Amino acid sequence: MTDYSVLVPLVPRRPEQILPFAGLVRWTGAHRLWQGQGLITESHQNFAYAAGAGFRVPTGLGVTLTPMRHPYEAALQARSIALMTGESVVAGFGPGARQMQQSLLGAPYPSPLTASREYLTAVRAALTGSPEAVEGEYWHQAGRLPAVPGARVDVGLGVLRPGMAKVAGELADVAITWLTPARYLKEHIVPALSSAAAAAGRARPRVTAMVPLALARDGRDPARLALASNGAHLRLPHYRDMLRRGGVPLPDGDYDEADPQPQALALLKGGAFLYGTADELRGQMEAYAAAGVEEVVLNVTGVASLHGPQEAAQEVKSLLIALGAA
Template identity: 55%
Template sequence: MTPAHALWQGQATLVEPHQSFAYAAGAGFRFPVGFGVTLMPLRHPYEAALQARSVAMHTGHPVVAGFGPGPKGFQEALLGKPYPSQLTAVREYVTVVRGLLGGMVDFHGEYFSYRGMLPPAVTPKIEIGLGVLRRGMARLAGEVADVAVTWLTPPAWLGDSIVPALREGAKAAGRDMPRVAAMVPVALRRPDRTPAEQALASNSMHLQAPHYIDMLRKAGVGVTGRNTAADAAALVEGGAFVSGDLEQVLTRLKEFEHAGADEIILNLTGVYNLQGPEETTNELKSLLGALTGQKLR
């Protein structure tokens, strides 16, 4: 057992994340889960609601169904062209998903439409999450989401830009501000590895994506978009990728909490890609143990 309370997974194209969690539940590993995030072009809102509800029923635990539009190039590859308005597409998508999780839907939008309902069922709580990088999506998340999910956002950007925009959106909609779940890529400093190598192994795709490059530059992180070791080093220097010894990592994780994160999700993709699953598990145990003062086996 560990003090972690939920397992999160982002979009994957090797093994589909809903199926991964369903498989784990069938093998006896049942726990709260979060999707941070699945990409809208891959599934209609009806399928998205059905998949999220199925995972909740399989696991018997709450689910955060997080969504995002993905890069425009990804949208074009699947849909023939990108959404002309990203925010409108996301708003419509979430409207249909939330409606289906609650009952009957009769919605006709510019990008997504549906009339009907899912078969009635009693399930654990399902929350709607939105992937949030910049202020526009943060304001929308404040209006329509239960959870704002961030990735690669330095603490200062989270506290100075994302959280105020979430608060603005929530106030405009007359609702409480969504919870903030910050997905933080992290690796402990070791003699046989460098932080930049770990950061590049963790975030190679993100360093080529225009929306991430734009967010990082606005946050003061000096990336070039050329997916180089220098860009990876900039992630570390700018606080988007957390590295250091145990004490330094814990201090930097606290910065996300102080910036407004309600939940911090430890992501060790770089360690996994370079050092493998056993070292990743051991490193995660070290981090969780240090966070709670427990020695984990």
Template identity: 50%
Template sequence: MLETNQGFAYLAGAGVRVPVGIGVTLAPLRHPYYAAMEARSLALATGQPVTFGLGPGGTSFQTGVRGEPYRSQLGAMREYITTVRQLLAGGEVHAEAETFRCDARLAQCPAPPVELGFGVLRPRMARLAGETADVAITWLTPASYLRDTVVPALEEGAQSAGRPRPRLATILPIARRRPQHEPFKLAMASNFAHSRAPHYIDMLGKAGIAVDAADPIAGAKAIVAGGAFLCGDVDELAGMVQQYWDAGVDEVILNVTGIYNVEGAEAAVEELEVLLAALAASPAAPSTRAETIGAR
């Protein structure tokens, strides 16, 4: 509904200059040169570090904007993130990739650091993130799936490249239980498009959550039951979030899109205030920064 980079730039112009993260910017919409310039521009506008997440999007989206999907999702993203990183580092780039050409150098100036992230759902992309990214960004991924599948794949990729495992940042769709809204309806308000996308259905299946695009209500109920959408009272939610820290997540991002879509912005802000206060007060809360994102 609002292009994320422009939204953050608007906030910076309004005086809200804080570290920001994007999970994720879709590569089919941007030449790598523009992505690098956009990420660096955001760091300059905010005066703060930026985590710039990149992802290929679904194959149907790729076809819709390119006329065809990437022949190789992994190959396209490896070429893409490598080129963006080289441009941000100030090097002269000569790349003849399958999906783009880049013979250019990004004009250099002092700027806060930019972290490059990868949107990760499945093991092969996680291994690539382990090799090439600063941070792996996940969405709708149950804690057990991260522990058993994503974290080992990240470690495997990092080990093969002789580098430390990238940070793991997980976006959690979350809501307190409400008498006026059944949990599956909040999940549908938050994740309806994801529960119909083949790559999300495949990931959820690997996580033991059976979702059928033809039955979105049953899919939403399965997503809640399987712990991909978190819903409960405050104490229950604190326990659910703790499972993510225990699974090896380094950064938790709370997403209240479901509340925003059914009750509006005021209710969403209140939800974040209550949840952040409760989670920060939890004895098991790690000493990392708490972050919020209102919509994705």
């Protein structure tokens, strides 16, 4: 059975903006409240605010960027949220785009796969108290958090292509994807996760897919919604490569700033951005379940960007009702 979760579809400028979405998780059958990396306000602090306001719900960070904090600090932040909420946390990490790595570290990671493998190993060591020090090419970690009882913290990894999926299969509890069509997950990501996990003698990580979508309504332009949700990702070469591998018919070459419409239409045609009636979206969700996805995170950032956070919250509620998760 696939769980349905809620992505906060904006980076809150005021902490109370997170509360309607936390309330949807608190008062419906939604599984977890997720945030991505915030560059206006920090995601961990937003979750802490919601907990202080009485909304203590399971949370997920999908994903925070490894150049921004040491693995020990990352483990401490994740466990702090688990203790503040009394609920489980998925602490998802990813190396980010090369430009981000360059701006924070002075140079991009020569091997994002190695950097991610070391980072996840170091975070888990800090959380579990493993006595071995991590002495890697990118990270040194010998610190251990004091053992205290509390809710579970799972370690996640952002996965876009099969190479990173193999790292997740070896080490992660959860593989977190963004903008990945169901067929791409079925044909490329889940097999890579499964084979790497089997080689490591462990169970396959759970798959959490963050799926951008919107309900068809009068006055809405699905192409504009797709661009509002994913225009920034379409500019990144690794996302364009993934989408093409997943059967999304993007135009040849780089993102065309002067004529973005064909890019948006490709997302819709290729099943990377979902748009339709409640019945149509329910049918499309079945493809994610068939691909091996255990959790779908409802991503209505396009609606929030074009129509505002209040309409976005109502959109999520309508989707949860349509999907039987309200």
